[in-house]
Amino acid sequence: MDQTDYVGAGDAARAAQELLSRRALRRLTERAIEALLFLSALSSVGITVGIVGILLYESFTFFEHVSIVEFLTDTQWTVLFANPHYGIMPLVTGTAVTSAVALFVAIPLGTIIAIYLSEYANRRLREIIKPLLELLSAVPTVVFGYFALLFVTPLLQKVLPNLSGFNMLSAGIVIGIMIVPYVSSLSEDAMKAVPVHIREGSYAMGATRLQTALRVIVPSAFSGIASAYVLGFSRAVGETMVVAIAAGQQPNLTLNPAEPAATITAYIVQVSLGDLPHGSIAYQSIFAAGLTLMFMTLAFNIAGYLLRKRYREIY
Amino acid sequence: MKTAEKSIARRKMFDALFAIIGLLALLVGLITLLALLADLAKEGAGRLSWQFFTSYPSRFASQAGILSAWVGTTLVMLVTAATAVPLGVAAGVYLEEYAPRNWLTALIEINIANLAGVPSIVYGLMALGLFVYQFRLGQSIVTAGLTLALLILPIVIVATRESIRAVPGSIREAAYALGATKWQTVKDHVLPYSTGGILTGVIIALSRAIGETAPLITIGALTFIAFLPGAPVKSEFPFVSFEWLMSPFTVMPIQMFNWVSRPQREFHLNAAAAGLVLMAMTLAMNGLAIYIRYRFRKRIKW
Numbered sequence: 001m002d003q004t005d006y007v008g009a010g011d012a013a014r015a016a017q018e019l020l021s022r023r024a025l026r027r028l029t030e031r032a033i034e035a036l037l038f039l040s041a042l043s044s045v046g047i048t049v050g051i052v053g054i055l056l057y058e059s060f061t062f063f064e065h066v067s068i069v070e071f072l073t074d075t076q077w078t079v080l081f082a083n084p085h086y087g088i089m090p091l092v093t094g095t096a097v098t099s100a101v102a103l104f105v106a107i108p109l110g111t112i113i114a115i116y117l118s119e120y121a122n123r124r125l126r127e128i129i130k131p132l133l134e135l136l137s138a139v140p141t142v143v144f145g146y147f148a149l150l151f152v153t154p155l156l157q158k159v160l161p162n163l164s165g166f167n168m169l170s171a172g173i174v175i176g177i178m179i180v181p182y183v184s185s186l187s188e189d190a191m192k193a194v195p196v197h198i199r200e201g202s203y204a205m206g207a208t209r210l211q212t213a214l215r216v217i218v219p220s221a222f223s224g225i226a227s228a229y230v231l232g233f234s235r236a237v238g239e240t241m242v243v244a245i246a247a248g249q250q251p252n253l254t255l256n257p258a259e260p261a262a263t264i265t266a267y268i269v270q271v272s273l274g275d276l277p278h279g280s281i282a283y284q285s286i287f288a289a290g291l292t293l294m295f296m297t298l299a300f301n302i303a304g305y306l307l308r309k310r311y312r313e314i315y
Numbered sequence: 316m317k318t319a320e321k322s323i324a325r326r327k328m329f330d331a332l333f334a335i336i337g338l339l340a341l342l343v344g345l346i347t348l349l350a351l352l353a354d355l356a357k358e359g360a361g362r363l364s365w366q367f368f369t370s371y372p373s374r375f376a377s378q379a380g381i382l383s384a385w386v387g388t389t390l391v392m393l394v395t396a397a398t399a400v401p402l403g404v405a406a407g408v409y410l411e412e413y414a415p416r417n418w419l420t421a422l423i424e425i426n427i428a429n430l431a432g433v434p435s436i437v438y439g440l441m442a443l444g445l446f447v448y449q450f451r452l453g454q455s456i457v458t459a460g461l462t463l464a465l466l467i468l469p470i471v472i473v474a475t476r477e478s479i480r481a482v483p484g485s486i487r488e489a490a491y492a493l494g495a496t497k498w499q500t501v502k503d504h505v506l507p508y509s510t511g512g513i514l515t516g517v518i519i520a521l522s523r524a525i526g527e528t529a530p531l532i533t534i535g536a537l538t539f540i541a542f543l544p545g546a547p548v549k550s551e552f553p554f555v556s557f558e559w560l561m562s563p564f565t566v567m568p569i570q571m572f573n574w575v576s577r578p579q580r581e582f583h584l585n586a587a588a589a590g591l592v593l594m595a596m597t598l599a600m601n602g603l604a605i606y607i608r609y610r611f612r613k614r615i616k617w
Binding site for chain 1: 326329330334336337338340341342343344345347348350352354355356361371396401402403405408409410413414422423426427429430432433434435436438439440441443444448463465468469472496497498519522523524526527528529532533534535553568569571572575576583586590592593597598601605
């Protein structure tokens with residue numbers, strides 16, 4: 001009796017110890033897995049650090065050869081010529097004009113579609129239309145480039161006979177249509193988020209759907225709509241293939257959308273297609289151009305952030 | 316009284332008018348999509364043949380094909396998926412299930428939201444400076460795959476988080492009540508239930524990556540490739556080879572870009588045909604994503 005007790009106690013102790021060590025092991029694996037998952041999440045911050053670091057590092061060597069004053073004020077960008085000028089202005093105007101044309105198309109179309117889908121359309125129509133519209137943003141941009149150069153430009157030339165084969169107008173229009181789904185779906189989400197009682201309050205006062213949409217819903221959802229516009233702008237500024245194919249690749253300081261001109265992104269593509277030696281000024285210039293692009297989107301994002309803060313409605 | 320009635324009638328007219336304008340705006344988008352597809356089909360359908368899929372690019376438009384392009388696209392997508400899926404799902408799981416509420420988590424979240432707005436060509440510049448020259452990976456398939464993986468990482472993370480969030484808390488609590496650890500709960504319960512959503516997000520993300528051109532041009536993808544990368548399987552030991560990872564490459568959209576940029580009309584026809592194939596790939600992937608979402612939504616009822 002005594003002996004069996006003794007053995008039982010020993011067994012129990014051993015079992016307890018085993019359990020403890022199994023628990024410790026389990027805790028260790030749990031910890032290790034959590035650390036691994038955390039590192040994966042942190043890697044996304046690594047991407048940003050990598051982007052900013054590389055752009056700054058390569059641009060820094062570029063600006064050792066080229067003064068910032070020349071970069072910002074010179075009106076010619078002829079990096080690949082024998083007598084190089086390093087003025088980013090023509091590329092910035094090219095980017096600004098194509099983006100302006102794109103927003104001129106995308107903002108009215110996107111906003112009207114968002115109002116229609118959110119306030120007018122019934123559920124069935126919405127369920128069919130939305131995926132179709134989103135297909136528009138799934139089309140590869142190089143296909144849109146083809147479309148701009150070989151379909152839209154010839155079409156525009158029937159209306160404007162003097163339009164050159166490469167022009168910013170057709171590239172801008174096509175980018176505009178391409179970003180309509182971004183603008184419309186984000187704006188619609190914002191409008192849908194406006195509480196129903198606000199909408200019903202407006203109807204009860206005898207307002208029509210249009211009056212409710214324009215005077216009540218849009219102002220209430222303005223902060224969300226503004227972020228949709230900012231995202232659309234970022235897309236338009238960063239769009240590469242459409243402009244590289246359809247807008248021409250000559251830097252051209254002009255605000256006339258009917259003319260051909262290179263954008264910042266088209267310049268980067270043009271340089272990358274040639275085989276430039278690593279470390280040359282032309283090689284570094286694409287990083288300076290990329291940095292400029294980042295600053296443009298950053299400025300707009302900050303503006304959008306301030307706008308959102310100013311107009312945020314809290315229910 | 317008369318003026319009030321008139322004013323009401325006018326407002327109602329505007330209201331009806333806007334309904335028409337809204338439909339027209341929708342039609343602009345849809346007609347563009349249709350015109351694009353019709354134009355590609357009209358120009359390119361004639362070039363689609365067995366020969367087109369099995370030939371290398373050529374100086375003669377009628378003999379040129381997309382063999383190196385579709386093989387390149389497939390291999391690059393393999394690398395992209397193999398990198399972006401584990402990394403993105405792990406990050407999504409961490410943020411949704413593990414992350415404490417502190418400044419670091421907030422930083423990671425803001426960062427992911429902002430990455431979505433970074434132009435794709437900027438990822439290409441980063442890859443050129445970092446992968447090609449700092450890590451000396453060269454202008455290879457592995458560089459291209461990693462670049463696109465980073466590009467779609469935010470999409471995969473967001474999709475993972477959304478579908479994990481849709482799993483009800485009661486499932487987790489039941490697992491905990493039976494003594495499961497956190498990881499066991501995630502691995503055996505949360506992830507299986509959210510597979511549908513994650514898969515949908517991954518496919519959409521890959522369909523985005525398949526059409527990306529600019530970042531790959533930036534890292535120096537070639538436009539004229541008349542050979543295939545080394546085969547991944549060998550007859551002698553150890554039977555697998557990773558030589559293809561370091562091989563130069565071209566992909567479908569770059570091949571199409573190359574043909575569009577030439578002045579001859581015959582090459583434009585080739586471009587349209589390549590565009591058709593590219594569109595078919597994207598549409599098929601989007602269709603598959605919609606189907607999976609539908610299937611899983613039907614199967615799981617909380």
